[in-house]
Amino acid sequence: MSESTVPQAEMQPPTDFSPEWGGSAPRGGKTVVTRALKDGARVPLFLGQTLIKSLRDLGYNSTTSALCEHVDNSIQWGATEVRVYFRQSGKQPNQKIDILVYDNGKGMAPHVLKVAMAFGGSMVYDNRAGIGRYGMGMKAAALNTAKSVDVISWQEPNAFYSMTLDVEKIGQDRNNMIELPDPQMTDELPSDVASMFTKPMDGAKKSAEAQDLFAEDSDNLHERLGKTGTIVYLPACDRLTYSTAKTLADHAIKDMGRIYRRFIDKGVKLYINNSLVEAFDPTYWLESARHTKVEGITEKKSSLVDSWTVEVPIAEDSRTTTPVRVRIFMLPVQTWAALPRQTLRNGLHVYDTHTVSYVRNSREVDIGAEPRLKINKHHTNSWMRVEIEFNADADEAFGVAANKQGARLQQFAAKAILDHDNKRFAKTVADVRKAIREQHLKVTAEKLAGQTSEAEQHATAADSLQSVVLPAPPTDTADQQAALEANLRGLAAGLRREGETEEQAFERVKASKFLTDLKHQEYAPFYDTEFKYGKLIVRVNTAHPFYREVWQPIADLAKKSIQVSDSEDGEAVGSDVADASRKALLGLELTLFSLARAQTQMMVGNAQEQQLNQMFRTLRKSWSDVLETQFIKAE
Structure with missing residues (x-):
């Protein structure tokens, strides 16, 4: 026998094997795994006890981006009014922040609610016509923010069905197969939920008297809740981007006004801590957007320099394509460049990095610089905007993940855009930059006059x-x-x-x-x-x-x-x-x-x-x- 040969007995796995889990690992999950290893018990495809805890670390860029998953669902299911609340209680550093998202959409019947609470449970799985696709966003986003989530839905007045996902409780479950319980029905909302609708929010931009409350009191609340709707309630949030309700609300107003600008423009009312959110259009094209109300501006709209549609492959080497619309805008340099710096920076946000906006099914999924389209850093970028609009068929081409946090433009998609119509994109960008420089020269000449x-x-x-x-x-x-x-x-x-x-x-x-x-x-x-x-x-x-x-x-x-x-x-x-x-x-x-x-x-x-x-x-x-x-x- 050669030295490299291992005896048959030495190749057998050790019989005494146990998982070496960390101290904070869910006990129920450890029990299920140990049972499978020792007794040969049936092993489920998904270990619920560990999966739900792992999903907490899925990761969202910010609290706002996580909450957008809930707003997405609201809009997808026909809501015309969506309200987001950040309630803060207690003093720092021991303050507690609860979050609630309400919508007046279609609501869910009990059996639909039960499916919706399951990971992967979706009524529109892989349907690319809407915002969502996978049946994961609501649960993953909620548990990324808090250890438990309560979902309440109704399709007739005063018949509230509710379900709860609790990370700690599920983690302690010792069953091989974790099944969801049936929704519970009640004719009253829990007091901690109901109070969110009738009281002013601390830290809101508006004073308590100026806030647009959902309902004046508890008697008026049921009438305002109407026949259908859904509430997602996240108590005692422990994973937040900011530590105060005011800062969370301010950032949500800033970002959601831009992300959902198309829907707001079409009539969806979005409130953050009782403040109505105005659409913010980084291309300055929407006439309903809040930039049109900035004091001192006479020109209220950008110029649409060029617009075209390009067919982009849905995947690399695919012959199947999907239409993508490209629009390039130039801001009104001649009139805006003379405005005070504070107006440009804080009122109009001209200097924010908003060069390229990706809009998927009318909802913005990313905004910022885009070197993959060869738009290099240049002082004219502040005065130029590019909007690229596509449907969900192009998700793979634009690298849109399940949580819709950003676009990672794939090389083959970038090539399709750049090569289209004899490099129309690059030529238009060059023309816009030249026009911006010429306008700046005129403004400079006017500034230097005298x-x-x-x-x-x-x-x-x-x-x-x-x-x-x-x-x-x-x-x-x-x-x-x-x-x-x-x-x-x-x-x-x-x-x-x-x-x-x-x-x-x-x-x-x-x-x-x-x-x-x-x-x-x-x-x-x-x-x-x-x-x-x-x-x-x-x-x-x-x-x-x-x-x-x-x-x-x-x-x-x-x-x-x-x-x-x-x-x-x-x-x-x-x-x-x-x-x-x-x-x-x-x-x-x-x-x-x-x-x-x-x-x-x-x-x-x-x-x-x-x-x-x-x-x-x-x-x-x-x-x-x-x-x-x-x-x-x-x-």
Whole structure:
């Protein structure tokens, strides 16, 4: 026998084997497993005692995302009113938070309720026409939030059927097969449930007097509950994203208004702690959305730049496809960019990361940046929105899981979208970004109208430090002051910039000792100077190749520095380049101002002023011609 051969006896499994479970493992489950191992008892496909505890760790991104499972069910079964409550009692750190979700949908008959409480029990299993598919969401989401869940449903007044799933109780059950009990019927709601409907909620946004209560008192409650409805009650929640009812409610209002915007727009009333939730549309297209009520905005709707439908395979290598609608929007940059920063950030939420919104069967499943569609980080992203809408047939293509927490766009689906119609998606995005930049340039020009440039401000501020003082026009008398104002107004008329009013041009010229004037002059030197009414004017020739090849590109990049700061995206691609370009342009302008001032101070008051002026003019022309020749040779 070789050394590697193991005797038959040594290959037998040990006869004395017991599970090595953790201290918090459910005892009932351990009993069932031990019985199966020792006695060969029948083993169920699912061990209920451990499965229900394991499902608590299924994981939801937030309390709101877990509660969306219940709102999904409400909407799927015809509810027109849904209410979510967060009730807090006790003081921190020993506070208790109960959660309740109510809807006025169809309700469930007792036998339907019993099926619905089973894991995998569903009336619409794998039916892709609605929001839900698997019969897991309600139970998994509830137990992810609390250790027990009570579900109460009715299909006629005052006939409430209820069932409870309790993790601890089920974990102690020693039966191999755990069966659900029959629903219990009562004509009254439990007092802790009923009180949620008639009392103001602590921590709600509105004051107690302003809250829209479901019912005024217990007498009115049964009438308001109506013929049909369902309540999901989660007492003593132990797994919450936030520790206070107010914060939980605030986040639910913010997120659910966006997630269910289509349903709210169609008339579904959604309340969070007695506050009616308004639709929030990240594309700014819905006219009923709350952004239309933000104070100070005149343009209330974005522009739909393009919309098309693309056929996307339902699975990789599948020949079966499903339609996916792509819509690309541009926000009203020209009117909104001038709004206060606080309005853009907190009122309109322009700077939230809402670039791409995935909408499945009218319900948003994900929103954010989307590098898989090659939308790279850029300061224009804040002003562009993409909405991709699909039905549940495309769940695999968009990586939508059973809990509907996000979309993980598969490569084959992304390729179908990107390749469609000769790369229409990328071309449209490029066109939108170009339009956004152009609109920002207009807004920037309007912002700068009547304002001196950075270089003009620097040169003016430093002028008092110069060793030679340039003469100033006399202003001792009222007549002299009036004459100077008239001369400056005349000068301002010739130096008026695009988008400036006459008064803005005058105020700018009046405020600065140094002025830049851009003029297109064939055969003229690159720059020329003039000292007039105490103002040193540098005229830059936009027809010169140095302006075209160097000055203008740097100036264009420098303008983006202002746009990047307006976008609040400090990490936007090109922001460092734009800032460096702004500094380079500042250096170029100050160089010309210093040359112009040096020449002017050499001439003013000099007996040979005319000869010096002619010499400097000749020098500027000769230098410009040499520079132009060098650029022509370089081209």
